[in-house]
Amino acid sequence: MSDTALYDIPGPLARRRHRLYGLVSTVVILGLVAWVVYLLFDTHQFTAEKWRPFTYVGIQELLLRGLGNTLKAFAYAAVLSLVLGGVLATGRLSAHRPVRWLATLLVEFFRAMPVLVMIFFVFVALKVQPMPALVTGLTLYNGSVLAEVFRTGVNSVERGQREAAYSLGMRKTQVMTYVLVPQALRAMLPTIISQLVVALKDTSLGFLITYEEFLHAGKLIASNLDYGLPFIPVVMIISPIYIGMCMILSWLATFAARRQRRSPKTEAVEVAAAEPGTLLPGAGTH
């Protein structure tokens, strides 16, 4: 039942009608799925020849190595962007105006640039290896978005907390490290994890600069003439793994959000999700 009361609790007649609609739409959706499956069979995607490569250990290892490289790039990018985000957020919350301006400039610039342009710039113009180029691009972008998340988090801790801490005679650094940041971090955990999902998804951009990640391994197998160009089988194997990884991480974010809604430790923080790459005032950041 929707909480905006878009429809009433259906009576017997309406329930019969809804069942009819449900039946019709299910048939239509199943028809579409069946059509796709028919096309797959029609274009000979399920022949043994096209699926045979996946029985070879060498090819399985190739895929696993690709997956490992994807996860490696993700791990580096995640850790580094958390660090960069922390540094930039500290800069934006600094009491010194020049530091604040510089940090704001960096954050706004890196959030406004397509992450792929940054990756290509590092890769082509600075002639860096694919892996560091990918990690650099991801770090700059996600780091700036995370900086904004951290800053919003710290600013949304209830004012009384800050005032109480100052009135106890704490210094600004102490107020930050002992009072505001711990509460903000806990409250911002779901948003931080969601941003890490973005980082994980964007590691696939490494494919475009010939980094030997998961998609790259798939492309190698797919363009093999010996097995009749098994492109669709490759997509069928790669996408569930990729999407599954991202779903697990997204689910973790939802789980954290649900947990903290019950937790008394985040009561003082009004959680507002920070939108990545927002240029609009008032959207997400308050």
Add this chain to the structure above:
Amino acid sequence: MNVLTDNFSLYGKGLLGTVELTVYASLLALVVGFLMASFRVAPVGSLRVFGTVWVTVLRNTPLTLLFFAVLLGLPRFGVVLPFQLFAVLALGCYTSAFICEAVRSGINTVPTGQGEAARSLGMTFGQTLGAIVLPQAFRSVIPPVGSTLIALAKNSAIAGSFSVTELLGTYKTLNELGYSIIWTFIWIAVGYLIVTLTISAVFNVLEKRWGVPR
């Protein structure tokens, strides 16, 4: 500086490609996103499930993988279309999932009384949604939809690597012609800033005109 003046037509073509991709994909994303959002709040169970699956899968798909599957995969089904159309399809469907979520949370911001009043006037689900709730939800989703479309404009850079004419792709030609690579990228960056700042300005105007006063 002369990187820009010497290759003005090349940059212009790239910028135009990016703008075209962004506009068409935005339209597709908005239409599909609104449709999926209404599916997700519909009284019919199978439509709700369809909407939920659509959003969950597309939100967790890397866009490069989607491009890979659509631009290189669909031709194997015998679906042969221009690459630009494929790119619009991939970008539009991907972004529609985010639009759908924005619209759905917008629907939730409309006070319950509005829907109840519409129901008590005897309006059907379609009328309640279309004439009462969505127009009001529209006002509060202007900022999130704006930032989603900015993200779309930035994501369109991926299309360039799949041989679609757009801004980032121009670097290849200029690199071969031997121009300063740093300046090439600076002008590309300026081009993207123009596109994203324009979208941002448009949505600021919309927000001023129709947005919910905060």
